[in-house]
Amino acid sequence: MFFWFIALTLALPPALEQWRAEIEAAGGAPVLVAEVEFSADGQQMRLPGDVKGRGLFAEYLKQEDFARQFQLMRGVMVHHQGFDGQAYLVMLNGARRGEWGAHEAALIGHEFGHAWLRAKGYPAPVYQPGVAGCLAIHTGDIVQHVLIRREMERRGIDPAGLWIETLEAGLRGARTWGDGEGTRRATGGDPCLALRQVAEWADVRLGLSAAGWPNLVAYEDEMRRVFPGLEDTVGAVTGAVLGREVADRQQHRAALERVFSLLRALADELEQRRGPP
Numbered sequence: 001m002f003f004w005f006i007a008l009t010l011a012l013p014p015a016l017e018q019w020r021a022e023i024e025a026a027g028g029a030p031v032l033v034a035e036v037e038f039s040a041d042g043q044q045m046r047l048p049g050d051v052k053g054r055g056l057f058a059e060y061l062k063q064e065d066f067a068r069q070f071q072l073m074r075g076v077m078v079h080h081q082g083f084d085g086q087a088y089l090v091m092l093n094g095a096r097r098g099e100w101g102a103h104e105a106a107l108i109g110h111e112f113g114h115a116w117l118r119a120k121g122y123p124a125p126v127y128q129p130g131v132a133g134c135l136a137i138h139t140g141d142i143v144q145h146v147l148i149r150r151e152m153e154r155r156g157i158d159p160a161g162l163w164i165e166t167l168e169a170g171l172r173g174a175r176t177w178g179d180g181e182g183t184r185r186a187t188g189g190d191p192c193l194a195l196r197q198v199a200e201w202a203d204v205r206l207g208l209s210a211a212g213w214p215n216l217v218a219y220e221d222e223m224r225r226v227f228p229g230l231e232d233t234v235g236a237v238t239g240a241v242l243g244r245e246v247a248d249r250q251q252h253r254a255a256l257e258r259v260f261s262l263l264r265a266l267a268d269e270l271e272q273r274r275g276p277p
C-alpha cells in the first residue's frame with residue numbers, strides 16, 4: 001500500500017465540533033478525522049494532504065490486516081496509544097461514500113460516540129487478531145451502541161437514517177441467500193459472519209421498533225430463514241443488555257462480560273459443528 005496527497009478537508013457541523021471538543025477535554029487527546037480514498041483496484045490508499053496526524057493514520061493503514069478489514073467498513077475509530085502520545089483516529093472509507101455520503105454527520109457522530117466512551121473511561125474488550133478479534137469488536141459494539149445512539153439523539157444527530165438504510169441493504173442481500181445459507185457459511189469456517197449477524201440483530205432489537213422501521217418484522221423473518229439457530233443467542237444478548245443500565249460503568253462491564261460469554265459460546269458451538277479439520 002502507498003499513499004499520495006489530495007486536498008480534502010472535512011468541515012464538521014457545529015454539533016460535531018462541539019462533541020469533538022468535549023471528547024478532547026475528557027480524554028486529553030486530539031480527535032482526528034480523515035477520509036481515506038482508495039484507487040479503483042483497492043490497492044492504493046490516499047489521505048488528505050493537509051490532514052492532521054497523517055503519520056498516525058498511515059501507521060494503521062499500512063498494516064495489511066487492518067486495511068483489509070477497513071475496506072469492509074464505512075468508518076472506524078482507533079484509539080491510538082503509543083510512545084508518541086494518544087489520539088482518537090476516525091477514518092471514513094471514501095470508497096463507500098455512496099453508502100454514507102448523505103448521512104455524513106451520522107457516520108462521524110457514530111465514530112465520535114466510540115471515542116467519547118473511551119474518553120469517559122468506559123471499559124472495552126481488547127482487540128486481538130482472528131476470531132477473538134471478532135468477539136471483542138462485536139461485544140463492544142453491542143453494548144456501546146446503546147449509549148452512542150442515546151448520546152447522538154441528545155445532541156440532535158439522527159442515528160436512524162443511516163442505520164435503516166444499511167439494514168435495508170442487508171435485507172435485500174439476505175433475500176438472495178438460500179434457506180440456512182448464512183448459518184452454513186458460519187459453520188463452514190466463517191464464525192465471524194455469525195457474530196456480526198448476532199450483533200446487528202441484537203442492535204435492531206435494542207434500538208428499533210416496528211413503528212420506527214416498518215420492515216423490522218420482515219427483517220426478523222429473513223434472519224430466521226437465512227441464519228437458523230442464531231435467534232436464541234440474539235435473545236440472550238438483548239436480555240443481557242436490557243437488564244442493565246449500561247451507562248453505569250460497573251453494569252457496563254457486567255454487560256460486556258455476559259455478552260462476550262454468549263458470543264464465545266456461539267463461536268465454540270459453530271466450531272464444534274464444523275468438526276475436526
Ligand SMILES: [Zn+2]
Pocket residue numbers: 110114141145
Ligand atoms: Zn459502532
